[in-house]
């Protein structure tokens with residue numbers, strides 16, 4: 196029998212905004228914004244998803260207003276959009292207006308690449324890359340990156356100073372205020388996958404002995420201060436979503452929390468700082484997070500924080516993101532598993548990445564029980 200996901204087409208109220216469905220477009224870097232400016236092609240791309248049942252779009256990572264926020268990352272990224280400057284903001288205003296006209300909602304994903312930015316690249320090549328302890332990541336580790344890039348990145352650099360930390364936090368706040376000024380409905384924070392905020396969470400890259408490191412609360416402090424600054428910039432009614440992950444690009448097997456108690460130590464300060472929704476980024480949405488329980492990371496996150504959570508990873512496809520980069524992925528209808536966990540209350544929102552990247556109508560097809568399209572790397576070259 197073909198499963199559909201009708202129960203996911205219920206609205207959800209998040210502070211001042213109402214999502215018309217629980218299907219969220221996951222943030223996906225697309226590299227189609229020359230000079231950091233999203234054009235009409237980007238607006239059309241997001242509008243097509245808003246027209247076809249997606250309740251909320253989280254944009255691709257957008258560089259915050261800080262000199263080392265973006266550049267070329269581990270995969271040679273370029274043409275990444277930013278959230279400051281007249282031209283980029285005018286581009287985003289058009290994206291937001293088009294998505295709104297189609298009845299959708301849209302949050303920008305605020306991004307600082309941190310240790311994963313290749314020094315010497317991006318709009319400010321001379322700016323040093325921001326690293327909490329000057330460490331890129333572990334020597335070993337399960338990852339798929341060019342070994343020469345890794346070798347170069349493993350060379351230690353200076354740890355961030357107090358004033359550098361303050362500058363980055365202020366950059367997040369300015370970008371959040373700019374996002375509101377062009378009509379975005381909420382803010383999504385990228386605190387996952389080995390980028391800046393995540394390297395404060397992760398003890399492998401955070402060896403600081405001051406208040407920005409140490410126990411889980413210390414490692415969460417930078418993220419929490421970013422959240423507080425954003426809250427101050429956007430006001431009380433605007434939802435703030437925060438994405439975190441166990442896995443890192445520097446090591447797919449990395450863990451910031453080995454047990455639920457450690458996870459609680461990291462997430463509690465973020466809740467207190469003002470996060471409204473947690474996006475628990477996993478490679479496979481149904482994978483249990485800790486030994487001895489079937490609960491997923493989104494499930495634990497909701498249980499620990501009492502906040503709505505979002506599940507992600509492999510919905511509609513046979514392989515997770517990382518293996519599909521080498522081998523592609525074929526459609527797989529795993530919606531029965533989605534429904535079971537949604538109806539158990541493990542998560543409130545479902546983020547869909549590659550399935551929505553290749554097919555703007557994926558949500559409608561899932562609702563009607565129609566077949567899905569496969570995913571291959573070639574599809575990244577075009578905005579469908």
Ligand SMILES: Cc1cc2nc3c(=O)[nH]c(=O)nc-3n(C[C@H](O)[C@H](O)[C@H](O)COP(=O)(O)O)c2cc1C
Nearest residue numbers: 221222223224255256507508509510516547548549
């Ligand atoms: C091309 C591509 C670009 C991505 N870029 C980002 C990004 O900018 N920010 C982010 O948080 N995750 C990014 N991701 C991860 C996705 O948001 C998502 O978590 C992941 O693809 C798993 O979901 P899926 O299995 O439904 O594709 C990207 C994924 C893909 C395929």
